[in-house]
Amino acid sequence: MRRRVPAGVLLGWRLLLREWVPDGIGLEEALALAARLEAEGVDYFSPSVGTYHSMFTSEVRAFMALPAYLRQDTLALKQRVRTPVIVSGRVLTPALAEELLAEGAGDLVGLGRVLRTDPAWVQKARSGGAVRTCRNCNLCLRRVVLDQGFVCMRWPHLTQSRTDFEQRFLKRDLDRNLWVVAAAADLDVLQTSAAAAMLPAQPAAVTSVLFLRPGDRPEGLRSASPDSSRGSPPSGAAAGLPKTRWFIKF
Ligand SMILES: Cc1cc2nc3c(=O)[nH]c(=O)nc-3n(C[C@H](O)[C@H](O)[C@H](O)COP(=O)(O)O)c2cc1C
Ligand code: SF4
Numbered sequence: 433m434r435r436r437v438p439a440g441v442l443l444g445w446r447l448l449l450r451e452w453v454p455d456g457i458g459l460e461e462a463l464a465l466a467a468r469l470e471a472e473g474v475d476y477f478s479p480s481v482g483t484y485h486s487m488f489t490s491e492v493r494a495f496m497a498l499p500a501y502l503r504q505d506t507l508a509l510k511q512r513v514r515t516p517v518i519v520s521g522r523v524l525t526p527a528l529a530e531e532l533l534a535e536g537a538g539d540l541v542g543l544g545r546v547l548r549t550d551p552a553w554v555q556k557a558r559s560g561g562a563v564r565t566c567r568n569c570n571l572c573l574r575r576v577v578l579d580q581g582f583v584c585m586r587w588p589h590l591t592q593s594r595t596d597f598e599q600r601f602l603k604r605d606l607d608r609n610l611w612v613v614a615a616a617a618d619l620d621v622l623q624t625s626a627a628a629a630m631l632p633a634q635p636a637a638v639t640s641v642l643f644l645r646p647g648d649r650p651e652g653l654r655s656a657s658p659d660s661s662r663g664s665p666p667s668g669a670a671a672g673l674p675k676t677r678w679f680i681k682f
Contacts, residue, residue, distance in 0.1 A: 434473035442475040449479050449505045452486035459505060463512045476516040478542060479506050484577075497568050499524050500532055507537045518542040524565045526557035545572060549586045579603075597642070611641045641678050 437443050447469075449462045466477060479502055486492050495501055502521040510517050519538025522545075523529050529541040547553050550564035557563075564586055571585045581599035583592050613619060622641075 443473065444476045444478055445469055445474045447477045447479045447509070448481070448483070449502070449509070450481040451483055452481070452489070452492050453483065456483075456486075459508065463509060466509060466513050466515075470513045470515045474515055476518065476540075477509060477513070478518045478520070479509060481505065481521075496521070498522065500528055500537075503532060503537050507535070510536055510538065516540060520544060522546070522566065522568065525563055526553075529557070545584070548572065548582065549584050600640075613641050613643055616643065643678075 434443055445466075447462060447466055448457055449459055451457045462479075469477075481502065482492050482496060487496065499522050500519070502519055506517055506519040516539040518540045519532050520542030523532065523541050523543060524546060532538055532541060543553060545566045545568075546563075549566040550556070552561075553563050555561075566584075567586060569585055572582050576582055581595065583595050583599075585592070587595075611622065613621075619641075
């Protein structure tokens, strides 16, 4: 690859240091591979640990819950190679990032969830402001694995809901209708003949009705909890809509 990549283009290697599966890659093997890759002209290493087969076990989860959990392993890598190394893995605060650089655990700091939790992390590192820290709940990871899109539990509720809505909208089956209802009173619109003509013709299709303001929720949706994205159908003529999902997220 080094020979094929044009000069001046950096070639990085995502280096798995520990797989934590039977007969999987361990630290020593990974360090030996790194030394060979360095000889081949790799420009930087970005280490990681765990795979989908191991990272949800209780031992690995406990290890990966530690702030800067790659600290010792990247230090070991730094002692083996001269190639720049990115240290990442719950580098929660700018102070911790400085600490890792000062002790030589890495040449650069990598921020994953940390940066998604607080997109202003870098500006705050410069200005000295307090960052919003990642709680390691892995809601985001679960959602990405299930192809539901990245949402962080620490984002403001409205941002979470909007992202969720965008994701649903982007992924929705084109045979389905999406009705955005700004207020409960708009349900009247669904009773018009023009609206009825737009209802899904396919038996499997589902109509989605979204209320933009929770305060507007109609009588029949009262039983739904505030965080619930679905409720039971409201009373009235609009309740007769075939196969309808009611969203009261906003
Ligand atoms: C939602 C999500 C998706 C990720 N996808 C990948 C991936 O495709 N490949 C990879 O090597 N690492 C992936 N990672 C791991 C991150 O790149 C990063 O190494 C890890 O989250 C540790 O850094 P952090 O604590 O700052 O998030 C993913 C992590 C998350 C949370
Ligand atoms: S959802 Fe949880 S793990 Fe993911 S970035 Fe937000 S706080 Fe961190």
